[in-house]
Amino acid sequence: xxxxxxxxxxxxxxxxxxxxxxxxxxxxxxxxxxxxxxxxxxxxxxxxxxxxxxxxxxxxxxxxxxxxxxxxxxxxxxxxxxxxxxxxxxxxxxxxxxxxxxxxxxxxxxxxxxxxxxxxxxxxxxxxxxxxxxxxxxxxxxxxxxxxxxxxxxxxxxxxxxxxxxxxxxxxxxxxxxxxxxxxxxxxxxxxxxxxxxxxxxxxxxxxxxxxxxxxxxxxxxxxxxxxxxxxxxxxxxxxxxxxxxxxxxxxxxxxxxxxxxxxxxxxxxxxxxxxxxxxxxxxxxxxxxxxxxxxxxxxxxxxxxxxxxxxxxxxxxxxxxxxxxxxxxxxxxxxxxxxxxxxxxxxxxxxxxxxxxxxxxxxxxxxxxxxxxxxxxxxxxxxxxx
Ligand SMILES: *Cc1c(COP(=O)(O)O)cnc(C)c1O
Numbered sequence: 053x054x055x056x057x058x059x060x061x062x063x064x065x066x067x068x069x070x071x072x073x074x075x076x077x078x079x080x081x082x083x084x085x086x087x088x089x090x091x092x093x094x095x096x097x098x099x100x101x102x103x104x105x106x107x108x109x110x111x112x113x114x115x116x117x118x119x120x121x122x123x124x125x126x127x128x129x130x131x132x133x134x135x136x137x138x139x140x141x142x143x144x145x146x147x148x149x150x151x152x153x154x155x156x157x158x159x160x161x162x163x164x165x166x167x168x169x170x171x172x173x174x175x176x177x178x179x180x181x182x183x184x185x186x187x188x189x190x191x192x193x194x195x196x197x198x199x200x201x202x203x204x205x206x207x208x209x210x211x212x213x214x215x216x217x218x219x220x221x222x223x224x225x226x227x228x229x230x231x232x233x234x235x236x237x238x239x240x241x242x243x244x245x246x247x248x249x250x251x252x253x254x255x256x257x258x259x260x261x262x263x264x265x266x267x268x269x270x271x272x273x274x275x276x277x278x279x280x281x282x283x284x285x286x287x288x289x290x291x292x293x294x295x296x297x298x299x300x301x302x303x304x305x306x307x308x309x310x311x312x313x314x315x316x317x318x319x320x321x322x323x324x325x326x327x328x329x330x331x332x333x334x335x336x337x338x339x340x341x342x343x344x345x346x347x348x349x350x351x352x353x354x355x356x357x358x359x360x361x362x363x364x365x366x367x368x369x370x371x372x373x374x375x376x377x378x379x380x381x382x383x384x385x386x387x388x389x390x391x392x393x394x395x396x397x398x399x400x401x402x403x404x405x406x407x408x409x410x411x412x413x414x415x416x417x418x419x420x421x422x423x424x425x426x427x428x429x430x431x432x433x434x435x436x437x438x439x
Contacts, residue, residue: 053113053363053366053367053368054367054406054411054418054419055368055406055408055417056236056368056370056404056405056406056407057235057236057237057346057370057406057408058207058341058408058409058410058411059235059236059240059249060308060312060408060409060410061240061301062304062308063303064304065072065301065305067088068300068301068303068304069133069215069297069300071300072242072296072297072300072359073297074346076298077291078275078295078296078297079294079295079296080293080296080393081196081296082295082296082309083113083296083297083299084102084293084305084407085297085302085303086299086300086303086341087102087241087294087299087300087306088100088102088246088299090257090302090303091211091231091246091250091302091306092219092308093171094211094219094221094309095211095220095221095222095229095248096218096221096222096238096387096435097221097222097223097229097248097249097250098249098250098251098255098259099248099249099250099252099254100246100247100248100251100253100338101246101247101249101253101258101259101262102244102245102246102256102294102299103213103244103245103246103247103262103292103293103294104133104243104244104245104291104292104293104294105136105232105243105244105245106206106208106230106231106233106236106244106245106246107134107138107234107245107438108139108245108246108292108323109230109245109246109247109292110134110135110138110178110204110206110230110421111138111141111142111231111290111292112247112258112261112290112292113138113204113228113237113247113258113264114138114139114141114142114144114176114204115182116228116247116254116257116258116261117175117176117202117204117227117228117254118175118204119139119142119176119299120131120142120143120144120232121142121143121144122143123142123144123145123174123175123176124139124146124172124173124174124175124176125138125139125142125144125146125147125148125174125175125176125177125178126146126147126148126149126163126174126176126178127139127146127148127149127177127178127179127180127206127376128148128149128151128157128158128165128178128179128180128182128379128387128395129148129150129376129377129395130156130158130180130182130373130375130377130395130398131153131180131182131206131217131373132208132372132373133375133379135178135180135206135274135376136148136178136376136382137329138178139176139178140378143315144175144176146382146385146396147174147179148377148387148391149162149163149166149378149392150162150392150393150394150395151182151392151394151395151398152394153394153398155182155187156182156183156187156335156349156398157179157180157181157182157185157187157188158180159394160187160188160189160191160192160195161268163192163195164195165175167195167199173199173200173201173321173349173429174199174201175201175202176201176202176203176204176425177192177196177201177202177204177342178203178204178205178206179203179205179226180205180206180208180209181207181208181220181349182207182346182372182382183209183335183343183345183346183348183349183372184211184212184213184238184316184344184346184347185210185215185335185337185338185341185343185344186208186210186214186220186338186340186341187205187216187228187269188340189205189215189224189225189271190216190225192226192419193224193226195224196226196321197406198223202227202228203225203226203227203228204226204229204230205220205221205223205225205226205228205230206230207220207229207230207248208231208232208237208245208346209232209238209245209273209344209346209347209349210231210238210343210344210346211231211237211238211239211309211344212238212239212309212310212312212313212342212344212428213313213341213343213345214308214337214341215340215341215437216340220344221248222248222252223248223249223405224356225252226238227249227254228247228249228251228254229247229248229249230245230246230247230248231245231247231248232244232245233246233298233302233305233321234351235243236408237344237346237372238247238312238313238344239302239305239306239308239309239312240301240302240305240314241294241301241302242298242301243298243307244294244298244299244302245294246371246436248362248438252333256421257287259354260286260289261285261287261288261289261290262289262290262291262292262293263290263292263293264289264290264291265285265286265288265289266283266284266286267283267284267286267331268282268283268284270425272284272286273286274345275288279296280286281365288413290354295345299438304305311409312409313344313345314329315409316345316346316407316409317345317415319345319348319374319407319411320322320335320345320348322405322412322413323405323416323417323420324347326420327350327420328425330423330424331352331353331427332350332352332423332427333350333351333352333401334350334353335348335349335350346407347404347407348404348405348407349372349403349404349405350402350403351398351401351402352401352427353401354430355401355402355403356401357401357426357429357430358423358426358427358430359371359403359427361422361425362403362419362422362423362426362428365418365419365422365425365426366422367405367406367418367419367423368406369374369404369405369406370403370404371399371402371403371404372402372404373399374399375392375395375396375399377391377392392416393439397419398436399421405419405423417432
C-alpha cells in the first residue's frame with residue numbers, strides 16, 4: 053500500500069540519535085535547546101518551547117493564554133480534534149467558525165460576522181493552517197487587535213511554509229504558533245511538538261507548564277530559597293517534556309526542511325498537471341502563501357466509491373477531516389450536523405492523496421492511474437469549481 057504520508061529518515065538522522073544515546077543526557081539535556089533554536093531561527097521567532105506532542109503544546113498554550121472555565125475557544129471545524137480539545141482540557145467552551153470553500157481554512161468573513169453577532173467573545177482563537185497553507189493572518193491579526201482575543205496558530209501542517217514572504221511561525225499576527233512533529237508531518241521527532249512565541253511572559257510560563265509548574269529561579273519564589281537545592285512549584289504543570297533523542301532527530305531533520313517542502317511542491321505540480329482533465333477539484337494555492345503541502349486534497353463526487361477503489365488498488369488515501377463538531381463527543385456537547393455547512397460539504401467530497409517527500413514518481417503515477425480509472429468507472433460529472 054502506498055501510504056498517504058510517511059517519514060523521511062536518513063542515515064545521518066540515525067547517527068544524530070545514536071550520538072545522544074551514547075551521551076550523558078537522554079532528557080533535559082542540551083539537544084532540546086539546540087532543536088528549539090534551530091526551529092526559532094528558521095521561523096524568525098524569538099522563543100521556542102519543545103514538548104512531547106502538538107496536543108500537549110496546544111494545551112499549555114491555552115493555559116498560558118489564561119484560558120479557563122467560562123471562557124470560549126473558537127477554531128475551525130476542519131481540523132484534527134486536538135485543535136478543539138485543548139479548550140475543553142482547560143474547562144473552556146469550544147465553538148467553531150465555518151471554513152472558506154476555496155482554502156478550506158477558517159473563513160475570515162464568517163469570523164468577522166460571528167464576532168459582530170456574539171455576546172460571548174472568544175478568549176482564544178485557534179486558526180489552523182490546513183494542509184500547510186497559512187490562514188489570512190493579517191486579517192485575523194486586525195480582528196485580534198479590535199476584539200482583544202489571544203491567537204494561537206495551529207501550524208501543525210505548516211512548518212516550512214510562508215505567508216506574505218515570511219516563514220509561518222514568526223507570530224507576526226499572533227501570540228503563539230504550535231507545530232507537530234508526528235511522522236506524517238513535514239519533519240518528525242517520532243512524537244513531538246513545539247510552541248513558538250515572541251512574548252517573554254508566555255515563554256516563561258510555557259517552560260514552567262512543560263515541567264510540573266516548577267521553577268528554580270529565586271526571583272519567582274514567594275520566599276527566598278533556603279539553599280541552592282530548592283525548586284518551587286508555582287503553577288499546576290505537567291510532564292510534557294520531549295527527550296533529547298527526539299530533539300536530536302528534529303534538529304537533523306531541520307537541515308532538510310527546505311528539501312522536503314520543495315519535493316512536496318514538485319509532487320503537487322505533477323498532480324496538478326496530470327489531474328487537470330479529471331472531474332475533480334484540485335487544491336487552490338493562495339498567491340499570498342507558499343504552502344508546506346502537508347496534504348494534497350482533492351474534491352470528488354462519489355467520494356465513498358472512489359475512496360474504496362483507490363484503497364483496493366493499493367493507494368492508501370485518507371480523509372482530512374471529519375468536521376470536529378460532528379464527532380460523537382461534540383454532539384453530546386450540543387453540536388449538530390448542519391451547523392457549519394461549508395466544512396460538511398467540503399468533507400463529503402474530500403480525499404487526501406499520497407503526499408510525502410519519499411513518494412517516487414513511479415508510485416505517484418500509480419496513484420494517478422488508479423484515480424483515472426475510478427473516475428471513469430463512476431462517470432463522475434465534471435464538477436470542478438472556477439478558481
Ligand atoms: C497532527 C495535528 C495535531 C496534533 O499533533 P500531535 O503532535 O499528534 O499531538 C494537532 N492539530 C493538527 C491540525 C494536526 O494535524
